[in-house]
Amino acid sequence: MELFIQTIINGLILGAGYALVAVGLTVIFGTLHIVNFAHGAFFTLGAYGVLLLQRMGLGYLAAIPLSVVAVALVAYGLELTIVRRALYDRGEHGSIIITFALSQAIVAAIVLLVGPDPLPVKSPFGQMALSVGGFFLSAQRVFIAVTAVVVLAGFALWIQRSVKGQQIVAVSQNAKGALYSGINVPRIRSMSFLLGVSAAGLAGALLAPLISAFPTMGDSNVIVAFTVVILGGLGSIAGAMVGALVVGLSNALFETYVSVSWTPALGWILVVLVLLFMPRGLMGRTEINRH
Amino acid sequence: MTSSTQALQAQGMGEALPKKHILLLLVAAALILGVGLGVQNPFLLNLSGYTCAFALFALSVNIMLGGVGEVPLGHSLFFGVGAYAAAISMNLLGLPFEIGVLLGMAVAAVLAVLIGFLTLKLTGAYFSIVSWGLSGVALVVAHNLEFAGGALGLFGFSRLAVGPFDLTNPRSYFLTTAVALLLVLVLLWYVRASRFGRALESIRQGRHLAQSLGINVFRERLKALVLSAPVAALGGALCVPYLQIVNPEILSVLRTVDALLAVLIGGTGLLFGPVIGSAIFTILPQFLNMDANVKVLVFSLLIIFVMMVAPGGLHQLFGNVVSRLLDMQKKKREAGA
Numbered sequence: 001m002e003l004f005i006q007t008i009i010n011g012l013i014l015g016a017g018y019a020l021v022a023v024g025l026t027v028i029f030g031t032l033h034i035v036n037f038a039h040g041a042f043f044t045l046g047a048y049g050v051l052l053l054q055r056m057g058l059g060y061l062a063a064i065p066l067s068v069v070a071v072a073l074v075a076y077g078l079e080l081t082i083v084r085r086a087l088y089d090r091g092e093h094g095s096i097i098i099t100f101a102l103s104q105a106i107v108a109a110i111v112l113l114v115g116p117d118p119l120p121v122k123s124p125f126g127q128m129a130l131s132v133g134g135f136f137l138s139a140q141r142v143f144i145a146v147t148a149v150v151v152l153a154g155f156a157l158w159i160q161r162s163v164k165g166q167q168i169v170a171v172s173q174n175a176k177g178a179l180y181s182g183i184n185v186p187r188i189r190s191m192s193f194l195l196g197v198s199a200a201g202l203a204g205a206l207l208a209p210l211i212s213a214f215p216t217m218g219d220s221n222v223i224v225a226f227t228v229v230i231l232g233g234l235g236s237i238a239g240a241m242v243g244a245l246v247v248g249l250s251n252a253l254f255e256t257y258v259s260v261s262w263t264p265a266l267g268w269i270l271v272v273l274v275l276l277f278m279p280r281g282l283m284g285r286t287e288i289n290r291h
Numbered sequence: 292m293t294s295s296t297q298a299l300q301a302q303g304m305g306e307a308l309p310k311k312h313i314l315l316l317l318v319a320a321a322l323i324l325g326v327g328l329g330v331q332n333p334f335l336l337n338l339s340g341y342t343c344a345f346a347l348f349a350l351s352v353n354i355m356l357g358g359v360g361e362v363p364l365g366h367s368l369f370f371g372v373g374a375y376a377a378a379i380s381m382n383l384l385g386l387p388f389e390i391g392v393l394l395g396m397a398v399a400a401v402l403a404v405l406i407g408f409l410t411l412k413l414t415g416a417y418f419s420i421v422s423w424g425l426s427g428v429a430l431v432v433a434h435n436l437e438f439a440g441g442a443l444g445l446f447g448f449s450r451l452a453v454g455p456f457d458l459t460n461p462r463s464y465f466l467t468t469a470v471a472l473l474l475v476l477v478l479l480w481y482v483r484a485s486r487f488g489r490a491l492e493s494i495r496q497g498r499h500l501a502q503s504l505g506i507n508v509f510r511e512r513l514k515a516l517v518l519s520a521p522v523a524a525l526g527g528a529l530c531v532p533y534l535q536i537v538n539p540e541i542l543s544v545l546r547t548v549d550a551l552l553a554v555l556i557g558g559t560g561l562l563f564g565p566v567i568g569s570a571i572f573t574i575l576p577q578f579l580n581m582d583a584n585v586k587v588l589v590f591s592l593l594i595i596f597v598m599m600v601a602p603g604g605l606h607q608l609f610g611n612v613v614s615r616l617l618d619m620q621k622k623k624r625e626a627g628a
Contacts, residue, residue: 037419093362096416097551261434268428276421
């Protein structure tokens with residue numbers, strides 16, 4: 001029973017981290033109508049940002065926001081040069097290939113600049129463990145979960161209450177209608193792209209001390225994010241949050257009770273199953289292309 | 292059969308064997324013989340053989356990309372099945388290489404039927420994600436298969452030969468793969484001119500219109516996948532003599548990306564496009580002495596560039612430049628007059 005509860009807690013904390021990556025992905029899909037295959041690369045960039053800032057002598061907590069800003073800057077540069085020109089209002093076909101190639105290019109650049117080996121990222125919570133009611137929690141995991149929940153709650157509030165947030169919702173519901181009612185659609189799209197990939201960068205910065213920084217770290221995470229987003233329904237922010245908890249829990253349960261070496265396949269199998277049998281997801285409203 | 296389809300078929304028959312194509316075939320055969328007998332450098336011959344094997348995979352990817360209009364990120368699954376089938380047949384079952392190749396193609400075709408039934412209802416990003424997902428599952432499976440060497444893979448093959456042709460000899464390796472490539476190209480050319488090829492093209496251009504015209508969209512897409520899978524498996528098996536090892540890496544999505552690069556550089560619309568792209572993609576980095584990561588970086592940026600400027604392949608870019616130059620000349624002349 002204790003093992004079970006410990007597993008559930010681990011799963012929920014894992015899910016909170018997934019939610020950050022997934023919400024970014026779903027916001028980008030909602031407003032840009034592209035599936036951002038480069039999402040994982042920005043996750044990796046966030047982790048390496050923290051690593052490099054630490055090497056320059058910054059503390060972990062100070063490095064996180066700076067790293068997110070750096071990711072946003074890189075994203076802004078790419079948005080201006082590539083994303084804006086090549087992806088908006090183009091076919092799906094092109095956006096898949098371009099975002100995928102972009103992610104390959106970013107990962108290759110990281111390997112060339114920093115090297116292919118996993119590098120440890122220090123965190124003040126690294127060796128600490130909290131004991132709550134007989135259950136052990138690693139302080140870093142708690143920190144990740146708390147940060148993720150705070151950021152996501154803030155984001156949800158911002159979307160609901162602020163003018164810009166409502167404009168994002170409007171563009172994702174009906175881009176043409178939004179344009180006709182005077183919303184600067186291209187700007188909202190750029191903003192969603194920056195917000196979305198910055199969330200991925202933040203997740204990378206938060207998770208780096210746990211899994212250390214390595215060039216392909218984004219791959220497995222983006223797959224999980226796809227599962228989460230598809231399970232929740234593409235474009236639905238609330239769906240992404242619920243989906244993240246479901247996937248986090250099932251991952252933790254599978255790892256504890258079935259097999260560790262097969263766990264990497266679980267994400268893939270979940271993606272396939274969800275797309276085949278529940279393509280609209282839990283809360284999706286987007287009509288999926290089927291014939 | 293209506294008169295209009297009869298007319299179409301008659302047109303197809305007429306096109307089947309004009310002198311131009313026989314000439315093209317002869318030129319290709321002469322090229323193969325010329326390279327195969329003329330080039331003395333064993334390294335270059337080996338690389339050319341690998342290029343031909345890889346071009347088979349690129350052609351297979353292009354059946355999906357240029358033919359069906361989907362991005363098959365997980366196509367490396369079929370490529371890997373071909374390589375693994377050949378390796379497992381030789382090392383574990385004691386079967387000759389040729390039987391292994393055929394087995395791989397058969398397994399790939401059966402898998403394509405199963406996978407197609409499950410996934411071809413999906414389109415666009417959904418299809419790409421599921422496809423990527425299935426190759427990811429295959430990667431984990433390969434890592435966990437004890438008998439197939441796990442993460443280390445299989446190596447130390449005893450007899451790599453097709454009939455009397457020893458594939459460890461660079462010259463006969465190149466000739467064998469080149470002939471296989473030529474045969475597949477001829478087959479694909481016939482398929483493209485066939486009723487099925489035309490149906491596929493109409494689906495790619497407008498799925499719903501094709502459906503309304505009575506084309507069974509799902510069945511034609513399934514046929515295309517089942518056609519492309521054994522070609523990928525053949526390519527994978529023929530890569531084994533060059534690679535000398537079959538490990539889970541061969542199932543990685545990066546292999547698909549390599550093939551996509553080759554296809555996009557060469558152009559999706561041309562039958563020869565993927566072959567030319569493969570030649571550029573495999574031979575150029577060797578001569579420029581490129582590091583693997585520099586290669587990925589350069590080619591990924593190239594792919595973005597090609598997609599932004601000339602989605603039809605590099606030849607389209609040349610076409611664009613030429614037509615722009617002609618336009619400029621025309622304007623100059625008009626301005627002069």
